[in-house]
Amino acid sequence: MADGVAEGFSIGVLAARAGVTPGVLRTWENRFGFPRGERSASGHRRFSDVDVALVRQVLEVRDSGLPLQVAIDSVVRAQEAGEQRSAFAAAAEAVAGVRPLRLHRRALIAASHAVEDECLARGDRAVVLGAFQLGHRYASSRQRWEELGRTASWAAVVADFDAGTDLDADLAASPVRCQLPGDSPLRREWAVVCLSESYAALVVAWEVPAATGPPTYEAVISTHRGATTAAGRVLAGVVRAAGGDVPPVAARLLDVAAPVRATSAVDADRTWLRALAELDPR
Structure with a gap:
């Protein structure tokens, strides 16, 4: 050189x-x-x-x-x-006194589906971002996320995708599929971020190492806009680092100084009632 x-x-x-x-x-x-x-x-x-x-x-x-x-x-x-690279750490640091929860996959799936369904039901052209650890885990949610990509103002997912398959990384796809670097902390993290002018919701977790038993995660689940934008900026940073573009509408919503409203108590209640309904065995 x-x-x-x-x-x-x-x-x-x-x-x-x-x-x-x-x-x-x-x-x-x-x-x-x-x-x-x-x-x-x-x-x-x-x-x-x-x-x-x-x-x-x-x-x-x-x-x-x-x-x-x-x-x-x-x-x-x-x-x-x-540069921080951990969505969980960014969200946990954004709100003083936040207390992460230890949860299994079933509870996290219910909370994630609740946020995704609320985004779809609102139809307000939100920014929706996700972290799936591995490409095959995204595959099980592909239909839901392709619908989110169709209706959102911008949607992107990050994971360790399998090269040479129909689910490899693709910065032109909708949602954008971005390959995680080999040393990224996001390879052990799970995240769903939804942001619009009037709504913010977040599910973010990291997988706790365990030799036996079902996977356990330490999670932050919140409708606090500061925590949601903090995690969202980490995910958007991964897309940028991979050569993808973050559109201006997304950059504005991911900016904590932008003039947007906090999530209302009614919207927050409706989101988490969705999660409880999915967990109900009936």
């Missing part, structure tokens, strides 16, 4: 690749501290392809109608969430 490439490139090159002028980026740097880049050994600020992607994301979010400061904050937070 040539030294110039290894050390990154100048703000002029960054501007050309992102489709703006160097003057615009220098104004952003002075006012908002973005883009950050890194200092080279010679003391000059240098940038990378990651910075190009971030600038383009800011432009997309700004063009959706958000102020520039909000757009920059949203993209930076999404990048930081993607």
